[in-house]
């Protein structure tokens with residue numbers, strides 16, 4: 516029987532074409548499987564093969580992926596991987612994918628293979644996106660130009676804060692905290708990932724009252740201010756909320772991109788294009804699949820997906836300085852700025868356990884073309900939110916002035932109090 520078996524999905528002499536999507540996987544073959552068979556099985560199951568030999572012939576278009584490279588593990592994941600763990604490359608023909616559909620692409624390259632027995636663990640580490648597939652997506656509407664276009668700055672990070680406690684504040688208190696933070700020196704108020712439309716703080720009331728305080732803070736400071744309101748919900752409801760955000764004159768929406776799903780984010784992206792709204796992407800739940808170095812989908816790939824689908828700002832970690840286990844923040848941020856067939860870049864958001872004492876090391880690692888978000892590091896300040904915002908702003912200003920925190924703290928009591936409270940320690 517003419518046909519294909521799963522051995523037909525590996526050719527170590529194969530050379531991918533420029534139109535192929537090339538994926539790098541880290542695999543740990545199951546006992547007795549052997550690396551080449553496991554690699555072929557990965558290519559087979561993620562394209563058009565399965566465990567059994569299959570008939571082809573009339574009416575069959577060859578959409579096979581091809582495993583074409585098997586290399587040593589060069590990551591320092593320290594997972595104690597077995598000796599036959601390897602890094603493989605698989606080339607996928609462009610025709611396998613539906614242009615512009617991130618769900619379908621991920622159902623190929625991060626679908627069944629994540630759970631198949633041929634490998635004990637498998638991790639999608641990186642993707643090299645060909646022009647045809649990449650440009651079938653919108654990409655970011657603004658990217659890092661939000662700093663200049665919304666806040667008129669291009670020489671410092673933009674600062675954000677999320678009111679803490681993360682949920683439970685009344686609408687009125689939430690807006691008050693926003694005013695205190697905006698007038699203390701942050702540019703962006705942000706909802707937390709699990710604040711959406713709850714009884715204690717309904718979405719539309721929060722939108723209207725927070726923006727009223729934003730206007731007051733702009734008048735008082737003479738600086739542009741904005742608000743990352745979390746529109747996360749079912750897709751149709753999200754579109755309703757996006758329309759409300761635009762109607763009330765805000766510049767951004769925030770979306771929990773992993774829990775809403777990429778199809779929903781693509782739909783929101785289309786509406787934001789029509790309305791001229793920037794998208795802030797929170798990545799809550801990413802660690803369910805990107806934390807373990809030997810299994811899942813890397814944060815690097817998640818960032819690539821987010822940029823293609825078209826978010827403008829994305830949480831990418833704190834280069835190990837904050838409270839959350841972090842991936843390769845510096846490498847991911849660099850990729851977000853690299854050319855991607857002309858698609859716009861993405862502004863990285865450093866967040867998670869940050870406070871003024873960590874700012875110098877953070878900006879040494881990430882540079883200043885970022886958004887720096889602090890929640891506890893502002894609202895936990897011994898003298899409250901307004902002073903906490905002043906302290907964070909002073910720490911960022913000190914970096915721009917090439918001054919130490921200690922020197923800056925001589926003219927900033929708020930920064931002095933923050934350093935006395937938290938020093939330069941990394942919280943857990």
Ligand SMILES: O=C(COP(=O)(O)O)[C@H](O)[C@H](O)COP(=O)(O)O
Pocket residue numbers: 677679707708797798799830831832833838839864865866867868869888889890891892
């Ligand atoms: O609420 C916070 C941070 O609050 P705090 O500043 O009090 O720690 C964010 O949800 C985390 O940054 C998410 O993590 P990441 O940014 O890594 O996705």
Ligand SMILES: [Mg+2]
Pocket residue numbers: 677681707708
């Ligand atoms: Mg949060």
